[in-house]
Amino acid sequence: xxxxxxxxxxxxxxxxxxxxxxxxxxxxxxxxxxxxxxxxxxxxxxxxxxxxxxxxxxxxxxxxxxxxxxxxxxxxxxxxxxxxxxxxxxxxxxxxxxxxxxxxxxxxxxxxxxxxxxxxxxxxxxxxxxxxxxxxxxxxxxxxxxxxxxxxxxx
DNA sequence: GCCAACGTTGGC
DNA sequence: GCCAACGTTGGC
Numbered sequence: 001x002x003x004x005x006x007x008x009x010x011x012x013x014x015x016x017x018x019x020x021x022x023x024x025x026x027x028x029x030x031x032x033x034x035x036x037x038x039x040x041x042x043x044x045x046x047x048x049x050x051x052x053x054x055x056x057x058x059x060x061x062x063x064x065x066x067x068x069x070x071x072x073x074x075x076x077x078x079x080x081x082x083x084x085x086x087x088x089x090x091x092x093x094x095x096x097x098x099x100x101x102x103x104x105x106x107x108x109x110x111x112x113x114x115x116x117x118x119x120x121x122x123x124x125x126x127x128x129x130x131x132x133x134x135x136x137x138x139x140x141x142x143x144x145x146x147x148x149x150x151x152x153x154x155x
Numbered sequence: 156g157c158c159a160a161c162g163t164t165g166g167c
Numbered sequence: 168g169c170c171a172a173c174g175t176t177g178g179c
Contacts, residue, residue, distance in 0.1 A: 026176095026177090028176095028177090050161095050162075050176095051162090052162095071176085071177060071178090072176085072177060072178080075177085075178075116178080133160090133161090134159095134160080134176080134177065134178065135159095135160060135161060135162090135175080135176050135177065136161095136176095137176085
């Protein structure tokens with residue numbers, strides 16, 4: 001009996017091979033703010049020059065939800081974005097370089113920003129990568145952590 | 156402005 | 168391969 005070359009898929013196959021992951025990206029609002037991101041109706045997330053962050057970009061799948069964090073001057077999660085497409089070469093990097101960008105689009109502004117101090121004070125978030133590895137600019141967020149942060153940001 | 160935490164670079 | 172020097176990020 002011949003083996004089919006391609007597996008038959010159901011409308012739900014993707015749920016078996018990929019559960020939505022959650023992420024957090026950082027930006028200095030003076031450099032690129034949530035407001036600009038919304039005005040442009042999304043952007044390719046370029047400029048990442050750290051291998052660990054790049055690896056996270058490469059793991060992003062369309063539909064993954066992404067917390068948008070304003071670093072330095074604001075230090076708060078301000079919005080929710082979504083991965084619009086798989087990683088592409090970073091057009092701001094030298095051709096042939098290993099750096100990638102991920103198209104993101106805005107989903108919604110949080111009703112209230114969630115300050116870093118709030119995150120640090122929350123018992124559900126003691127393991128949050130943002131806190132444990134404060135220098136990384138593209139970070140994974142666990143589902144429970146993601147839910148907790150959205151709850152803090154709800155009106 | 157300072158400093159801790161990293162990451163990178165380059166001499167050996 | 169080690170490590171010192173240096174650069175960057177980002178909180179405080």
